[in-house]
Amino acid sequence: SPDQVRTLVEVAEALAREAGALIRDGRRQLVTVAATKSSDQDVVTAMDLASESLLRSRLAELRPHDAILGEEEAFRPGTSGITWVVDPIDGTVNYLYGSSAYAVSVAAVIGPDPVAAPDPATWTALAGCVHAPEDGRTFTAGRGLGATLDGTALRVGPARPLIDSLVGTGFGYVASRRRVQGRIVAELLPQVRDIRRVGCASLDLCAIAAGTLDLYYERGLQPWDVAAGALVAQEAGALVTGLRGQAAQESMTVAGPPGRVEELRAFLEALDADSDG
Ligand code: IPD
DSSP: OHHHHHHHHHHHHHHHHHHHHHHHHHHHTHHHHHTTSSOHHHHHHHHHHHHHHHHHHHHHHHOTTSEEEESSSOOBOOSSSEEEEEEEEEOHHHHHHTOSOOEEEEEEEEOSOSSSOOOTTTOEEEEEEEEETTTTEEEEEETTTEEEETTEEOOOOOOOOGGGOEEEEOOOSOHHHHHHHHHHHHHHGGGSSEEEOOSOHHHHHHHHHHTSSSEEEESSOOHHHHHHHHHHHHHTTOEEEOSTTOOSBTTBEEEEOTTTHHHHHHHHHHTTTTSOO
């Protein structure tokens, strides 16, 4: 019911804000702390773990019957049918470099199998929050209730032709896949207004909702990168899809206004953007 969804949105937002404050304050200490650790990367890893363990212990208190799927720890099964999908720091490279484009992503989803980790291609997201603590932006969405940025309703941007579109994308961490991703960018760049690689998939999807990106695609996204941001985009009126008639999944996520996503999707299909070369 709408009230249940509202409750889930409230939980998602409260958790994302709490974890966001933890990682933001942790980042401010990063330079000093790093001196006593082997590398900055260690500090980031420590903050990832601390943020996820905070999210998990709050969920255990507030939602003891729900399952949890997170980036850093094993899937925790539940009995309610609801799974929380959490990314304790999305955009870890930005976090490491002191850029503000990082976020905590928290979503509540239901899937056909409540005991197994839900498959993004089959789940239904009910509630989501993407909170960027450094610049204080909070995106929320509830299924059927719309999407907001800091309380203001969001609407996806106009369906511009590809050549007038600002397109966001991202790259994986494996060299062979990056080679393919580089080839796709080389083909796409002459056909669009410009390309952005922000480095935080959840914020890219929220940018579709806010109309600050026209289109977005990425191969290799994990459930926690997508769960909340995709709902924000969809509730703002965007289409979030995969290639070749499939739902968005690890092999490819494409998002943007209906009537425009299709052109990008056809372009990516023709280039076999969902293969690794
Ligand atoms: C990464 C970011 C990045 C995307 C990568 C993700 P992480 O998430 O969202 O923008 O291109 O595919 O893995 O590792 O910082 O949580």
